[in-house]
Amino acid sequence: MFSGLQNPRNIAAQIMNFGLVLSTAFMMWKGLSIVADSPSPIVVVLSGSMEPAFQRGDLLLLWNRELFTETSVGDIVVYNVKDKEIPIVHRVVRKFGHGDKARLLTKGDNNVADDTELYARGQDYLERSDIVGSVVAYVPFVGYVTILLSEYPWLKTAMLGIMGLMVVLQRE
Amino acid sequence: MAAEKISLYNLADLKNTADDAIPNYLNSLKFKQTHFLSDVRLGLGYTAFVICAACFAWDYKLGFEDTKIYTAIAVALYTLLNGALTFWMMFVEKGVVYQGTSPSGEKITVVSTTKKLDPTYRLSITVTDKSAKSHIIEVAKPFASFFDESGYFVAVPFQEILATAVPVIGKLDPRRIKSESQDMLNANPELLDAILAANNGASTGVDASEGGKRRKA
Numbered sequence: 001m002f003s004g005l006q007n008p009r010n011i012a013a014q015i016m017n018f019g020l021v022l023s024t025a026f027m028m029w030k031g032l033s034i035v036a037d038s039p040s041p042i043v044v045v046l047s048g049s050m051e052p053a054f055q056r057g058d059l060l061l062l063w064n065r066e067l068f069t070e071t072s073v074g075d076i077v078v079y080n081v082k083d084k085e086i087p088i089v090h091r092v093v094r095k096f097g098h099g100d101k102a103r104l105l106t107k108g109d110n111n112v113a114d115d116t117e118l119y120a121r122g123q124d125y126l127e128r129s130d131i132v133g134s135v136v137a138y139v140p141f142v143g144y145v146t147i148l149l150s151e152y153p154w155l156k157t158a159m160l161g162i163m164g165l166m167v168v169l170q171r172e
Numbered sequence: 173m174a175a176e177k178i179s180l181y182n183l184a185d186l187k188n189t190a191d192d193a194i195p196n197y198l199n200s201l202k203f204k205q206t207h208f209l210s211d212v213r214l215g216l217g218y219t220a221f222v223i224c225a226a227c228f229a230w231d232y233k234l235g236f237e238d239t240k241i242y243t244a245i246a247v248a249l250y251t252l253l254n255g256a257l258t259f260w261m262m263f264v265e266k267g268v269v270y271q272g273t274s275p276s277g278e279k280i281t282v283v284s285t286t287k288k289l290d291p292t293y294r295l296s297i298t299v300t301d302k303s304a305k306s307h308i309i310e311v312a313k314p315f316a317s318f319f320d321e322s323g324y325f326v327a328v329p330f331q332e333i334l335a336t337a338v339p340v341i342g343k344l345d346p347r348r349i350k351s352e353s354q355d356m357l358n359a360n361p362e363l364l365d366a367i368l369a370a371n372n373g374a375s376t377g378v379d380a381s382e383g384g385k386r387r388k389a
Contacts (some may be wrong), residue, residue, distance in 0.1 A: 009210055037240075039237070
């Protein structure tokens with residue numbers, strides 16, 4: 001497996017191949033970001049607040065360009081709240097004004113009240129710039145792995161262990 | 173050179189080990205290896221990687237919104253470079269494992285291929301002489317002819333294959349030239365004895381076999 005490593009060009013080529021796998025994945029993600037104009041074009045649903053539309057673990061594809069229609073009432077959007085880490089997926093229920101000045105109110109389909117409670121202190125509505133994107137497509141359940149990994153950290157250790165074992169077993 | 177034991181059931185391992193042996197052998201015969209093809213490949217690949225790393229850095233430090241244009245440019249450049257890299261490997265390098273010039277000035281290009289489920293090492297050797305005339309020599313040998321049963325590479329038969337098939341190499345390493353008739357002699361010790369007796373052991377193996385043939389006819 002490492003027999004070709006005496007030659008510096010072979011070492012360089014092997015490091016390059018490994019680096020290109022990582023960088024291609026990153027650049028594909030960035031390319032998707034650019035096309036969708038969204039810093040995070042794919043998100044995983046973490047809560048059940050949008051049931052029955054979305055369940056925990058659904059993978060959402062976002063689109064953040066208003067080419068033909070503006071974000072309007074009824075759209076499901078992902079938004080960020082100042083000083084909160086986790087983006088929220090909820091439906092726009094009210095909208096005042098147009099364009100960049102529009103004020104939006106959101107609510108989870110499965111929640112009793114609208115989202116004013118979830119917004120930052122003193123914030124009553126969302127602005128267009130708070131929104132990361134509107135949901136245009138989803139894949140059910142695929143993202144559940146990431147939820148499992150973040151909720152049961154020992155799984156990360158177990159996965160690393162299995163991967164390490166496979167490397168060791170494959171070498172000889 | 174081939175101190176490492178490999179799995180005989182892994183075609184990629186077999187091919188890589190044999191590929192590595194070609195520059196070792198040819199460079200030992202004072203061939204001058206050219207690294208142009210692989211240097212271009214490495215240049216393209218590492219430039220793409222550096223662009224990606226820079227993109228990651230500014231994205232991490234400054235956020236998405238402020239660096240959008242630069243990220244778009246980086247993505248476009250990365251796609252171009254990666255496309256060029258793929259093109260280079262598929263249409264220019266095409267599996268070249270060695271390029272070099274012999275001490276007498278002939279250019280030699282060695283391409284190696286294998287086919288799935290077929291343990292045969294296929295070499296296509298292009299030799300271009302000083303008057304820019306080139307001819308192609310195709311060699312196909314089973315890997316079993318230069319790997320022992322426990323998975324070690326054996327250099328001598330491998331070098332014999334190259335020296336016998338390619339006159340440019342054979343000229344530099346005549347000891348490794350192996351003729352068909354010599355194969356026959358090895359398989360048939362009595363024949364060898366007969367020839368040696370007839371020639372009084374006065375000549376080398378190659379000459380002796382010629383003499384032997386003539387006498388038999």
